[in-house]
């Protein structure tokens with residue numbers, strides 16, 4: 001494997017250049033005007049897959065933005081690894097908060113800044129570059145390698161479940177590998193064995209037929225903004241417990257072993273508070289900050305809109321109020337069931353002076369695997385070689401709903417080898433990726449393929 005290290009040293013800049021080419025394409029999946037960019041990005045991914053030595057790479061239509069599929073030259077008897085990632089990115093707004101333009105990759109202090117660096121172009125690219133290196137050195141890969149890179153992850157992968165179902169044979173594999181999560185801390189790689197799920201809702205409260213003069217009508221006509229606030233605050237108690245009946249029924253308790261293991265992880269509460277910049281932390285009573293983020297469900301308001309929000313004053317009684325609500329879910333909660341319970345409670349709390357409508361946007365199941373699964377151990381050895389440190393076992397609070405869909409339909413285990421860091425501003429201005437982790441990630445991916453091949457051979 002010292003060949004690999006030499007190869008990387010020689011090609012590091014070229015790898016960064018290819019990353020920059022991807023980052024320059026504004027592949028914002030939620031923006032209809034960026035449809036041509038989505039196509040261009042998919043095409044560039046195909047070009048880079050072929051350049052990495054994949055035997056076949058092609059754009060595949062879905063009901064929405066296309067997916068990219070690739071496969072290596074078959075090696076009978078070798079295990080098949082399927083890499084999943086997403087080439088779409090979140091919108092770049094608010095633009096004025098970026099220190100360098102979001103689609104002009106810029107390196108500062110060993111970090112590369114652009115939308116999509118950590119989520120997820122920089123992360124999925126490590127596997128392409130690992131394949132490129134292994135192909136260049138050995139003329140072949142140690143495994144059968146497949147890629148499925150989608151263009152709709154950031155909008156909830158609406159078309160991917162059907163795509164996986166329809167292309168089950170094409171996607172058949174022994175293990176799924178994903179890099180779209182984080183490392184525990186700088187220098188500490190992690191083996192991820194759990195992700196939270198999601199249930200996303202929108203509530204609309206209607207009072208009068210339109211906005212009214214708050215002096216002429218105020219005090220006699222209901223205020224939908226206030227009524228919505230009353231409903232929202234009634235969903236959670238002062239101890240952080242969600243008051244929706246049945247909400248916790250299917251929540252799997254943390255095991256004493258898990259709690260004990262997490263308690264040994266280096267974590268400084270004050271540093272965490274400081275890093276987010278709030279005056280004090282809050283959450284469900286009886287749980288630590290890590291437990292609250294990784295293993296407990298949430299109910300949060302993601303956005304609120306009502307009345308006059310411009311500069312200065314306008315004396316108005318709003319006709320409508322709207323809130324977006326998301327619940328992060330843990331095993332074994334079901335997104336649709338939770339949406340139904342929350343909707344029922346909102347409607348129960350609604351006063352009859354206003355009209356309340358609840359709409360379910362999308363959701364995804366939580367995912368959890370056995371932290372001692374052999375494929376995770378193989379990943380642990382690969383990560384240890386790349387970062388020089390034994391990885392820690394963690395869960396994460398974010399969601400990649402498609403992971404549990406893949407595992408269920410393809411009946412395979414998943415390895416989540418994240419190289420992002422929590423403070424790299426995913427979804428926010430000044431998103432970036434540590435270039436040291438990008439290069440270590442490429443080596444880790446190459447070693448992971450070798451480890452998985454060796455593991456299969458030893459069976």
Ligand code: BES
Nearest residue numbers: 119154155156180181182396398399400
């Ligand atoms: N890469 C993230 C998910 C993530 C980040 C998981 C960090 C764990 C740690 C992914 O692109 C994402 O943002 N997912 C969305 C869910 C989706 C349904 C919109 C999320 O978690 O909000």
Ligand code: ZN
Nearest residue numbers: 119154426427
């Ligand atoms: Zn994301």
